[in-house]
Amino acid sequence: MNLCKLIATTTPNLQLVITFIVTEEWFSFLKSEPKSDNIQFRTIPNVIPSEKDRSRDLLGFVEAVFTKMKALVDSIL
Numbered sequence: 664m665n666l667c668k669l670i671a672t673t674t675p676n677l678q679l680v681i682t683f684i685v686t687e688e689w690f691s692f693l694k695s696e697p698k699s700d701n702i703q704f705r706t707i708p709n710v711i712p713s714e715k716d717r718s719r720d721l722l723g724f725v726e727a728v729f730t731k732m733k734a735l736v737d738s739i740l
Contacts, residue, residue: 678701
């Protein structure tokens with residue numbers, strides 16, 4: 664995200680919109696971050712294990728990323 668912020672602020676004449684697709688949990692962490700107007704967030708439901716519990720079930724997390732998130736991300740794209 665820092666690289667995108669840098670690109671967005673140093674190239675104001677470039678009409679570039681940067682979109683991050685994040686879970687609702689991650690959006691709750693990121694929404695208070697300062698960002699330029701051409702950076703936006705799109706959210707998907709929390710279909711993957713929580714950030715807090717992820718280390719307990721890494722295989723379940725990877726499986727959820729490749730199965731449960733695909734259709735949600737595809738619908739945004």
